[in-house]
Every structure is written in C-alpha cells, then in structure tokens.
Amino acid sequence: MTSGQSDPVIQFGRPDEAERPLGRSIMRGALNQCPNCGTGKLFRAYLKPVDHCAVCGEDLSHQRSDDLPPYLVILVLGHIIIGGYMMTDILFQLPIWAHLAIWAPITVIAALLIIQPIKGGVIGLQWALRMHGFGGHDDSPEPFDQGSGPA
Numbered sequence: 001m002t003s004g005q006s007d008p009v010i011q012f013g014r015p016d017e018a019e020r021p022l023g024r025s026i027m028r029g030a031l032n033q034c035p036n037c038g039t040g041k042l043f044r045a046y047l048k049p050v051d052h053c054a055v056c057g058e059d060l061s062h063q064r065s066d067d068l069p070p071y072l073v074i075l076v077l078g079h080i081i082i083g084g085y086m087m088t089d090i091l092f093q094l095p096i097w098a099h100l101a102i103w104a105p106i107t108v109i110a111a112l113l114i115i116q117p118i119k120g121g122v123i124g125l126q127w128a129l130r131m132h133g134f135g136g137h138d139d140s141p142e143p144f145d146q147g148s149g150p151a
C-alpha cells in the first residue's frame with residue numbers, strides 16, 4: 001500500500017461525527033465498560049445497563065438489545081455443549097442420566113456467565129453503528145408516504 005492511500009477503516013454515519021470503531025466498541029461493552037469512554041460501567045445490575053455513563057455522560061438508554069443476547073448465547077453454547085456431549089459420549093459411553101447430570105448444570109452456569117458480556121457486546125455494536133437513538137436521531141418509524149408511489 002502506498003502512503004497516499006487512506007486507511008481501510010469503514011466509516012459509519014456522517015464524516016463530521018466522532019469515530020466509533022466497531023471492534024473496540026463491542027469489546028468495551030463485553031468487558032462491562034462504556035463503549036464511548038471505556039472507563040465507566042455499562043451495567044448497574046446483572047443485565048440492567050446504566051442510562052448514562054457515570055464518567056463521560058454518554059446516553060446509553062437508547063440500547064435495544066432485546067432478544068439478540070439470548071439468541072447468541074443459545075447459538076454459541078448449543079455448539080459447545082452438543083460438541084462436548086458427543087465427544088464424551090464417544091470417549092466414555094456414559095448412560096443418559098450421567099450426561100444430563102454433567103451437561104445440564106454446565107449449560108445453565110455457562111449461559112449465566114456469558115449472557116452479560118454478550119449483551120454488553122450487542123450494546124457496543126448498536127452504539128458503534130449509531131443504531132436506534134445512538135446516532136442522535138429519533139428512533140420512531142418513519143411515516144408511511146402514500147403520495148409518491150405509482151398509481
């Protein structure tokens with residue numbers, strides 16, 4: 001690459017807006033940090049995000065993570081748990097009650113451990129992409145235009 005080319009950074013939003021790197025924002029959210037400053041806490045309780053960052057004042061009430069964190073937990077854990085179950089079944093030939101006794105608690109504990117970092121990552125993603133109210137605009141749906149379509 002020659003020195004005259006610009007960096008291959010994908011820009012979202014208007015060029016005059018402050019840069020919001022996607023990977024850094026997701027990582028900060030996953031580490032329970034404010035995606036804007038990286039210093040303030042993102043969660044005030046287990047899965048309750050703060051409304052505003054205590055350090056930089058960033059408005060985090062716009063997050064709409066909804067069902068995506070549990071969906072991602074199921075997607076990730078499903079592959080790990082089923083893979084682990086099949087691997088141990090091949091190696092040890094355990095009865096089904098033993099598999100249940102092993103894998104059911106592991107599934108519950110792992111889900112409880114990873115849902116907060118995944119939800120934080122989703123909030124960081126939404127913040128970086130200026131989704132919902134994070135871009136400074138209203139999140140309400142646009143009015144349906146009935147006049148401009150074909151007759």
Ligand SMILES: [Zn+2]
Binds near residue numbers: 039057
């Ligand atoms: Zn902050």
